[in-house]
Amino acid sequence: MKQVISAAALVTAMTLLCAGAAQAQSVAQMESRFAAADKDGDGKLTKDEAKAGMPRVYANFAKIDRAGNGYVTIDDIKTAMASMM
Ligand SMILES: [Ca+2]
Numbered sequence: 001m002k003q004v005i006s007a008a009a010l011v012t013a014m015t016l017l018c019a020g021a022a023q024a025q026s027v028a029q030m031e032s033r034f035a036a037a038d039k040d041g042d043g044k045l046t047k048d049e050a051k052a053g054m055p056r057v058y059a060n061f062a063k064i065d066r067a068g069n070g071y072v073t074i075d076d077i078k079t080a081m082a083s084m085m
Helices: 006-037 045-051 055-059 075-085
Strands: none
Touching: 006 045, 006 075, 045 055
């Protein structure tokens, strides 16, 4: 019987699947942390909100707030995360 997929291909597929799941989980975690840190619920994290709720965002605030608005959105953080990977 012909083997449909090689063991190596299977390992590669599983590795990609696991990496994808881990990434999806960290995005979900980040979104819930963002929501918790966004005290006034306006969808924007100011420096003070970031300092209290997401210290890693605060530490990289200038990098994440690429438009220099003085706040970051969840999309800003996702973009920054993607560029760090
Ligand atoms: Ca806010």
